Amino acid sequence: MALNYKELLAQAEELDRQIAAARAIEAAAALADIKTRIAEFGFTVEDVFSEKKARKPRGRIGPTYRDPETGATWSGMGREPFWIKGKDRALFIVEAD
Numbered sequence: 001m002a003l004n005y006k007e008l009l010a011q012a013e014e015l016d017r018q019i020a021a022a023r024a025i026e027a028a029a030a031l032a033d034i035k036t037r038i039a040e041f042g043f044t045v046e047d048v049f050s051e052k053k054a055r056k057p058r059g060r061i062g063p064t065y066r067d068p069e070t071g072a073t074w075s076g077m078g079r080e081p082f083w084i085k086g087k088d089r090a091l092f093i094v095e096a097d
Contacts, residue, residue: 065092 003011038048063073067083073094074081084092 063094065089066094067092 037043062075064076065074065084066072067081070083072081072083074084074092
């Protein structure tokens with residue numbers, strides 16, 4: 001038996017009510033778990049809601065490669081300069097001080 005439009009709307013309203021009730025119950029349980037864990041580990045507001053992201057440590061700072069003929073340098077980032085293009089980069093590495 002096919003349901004008519006009004007019956008389907010009534011079912012949709014009932015499902016919406018059930019969805020809202022289930023969400024409220026699950027949200028309350030989740031919040032209680034969060035509060036328990038915060039108390040257990042002693043987290044602060046800054047710990048939980050900090051917007052700072054951990055930065056990856058950067059490698060070497062300054063030039064990585066140097067052209068022995070001209071003294072031109074390249075960090076290894078961006079487009080290869082013509083003096084190193086197609087050559088063995090190991091020959092151009094700048095030694096750390």
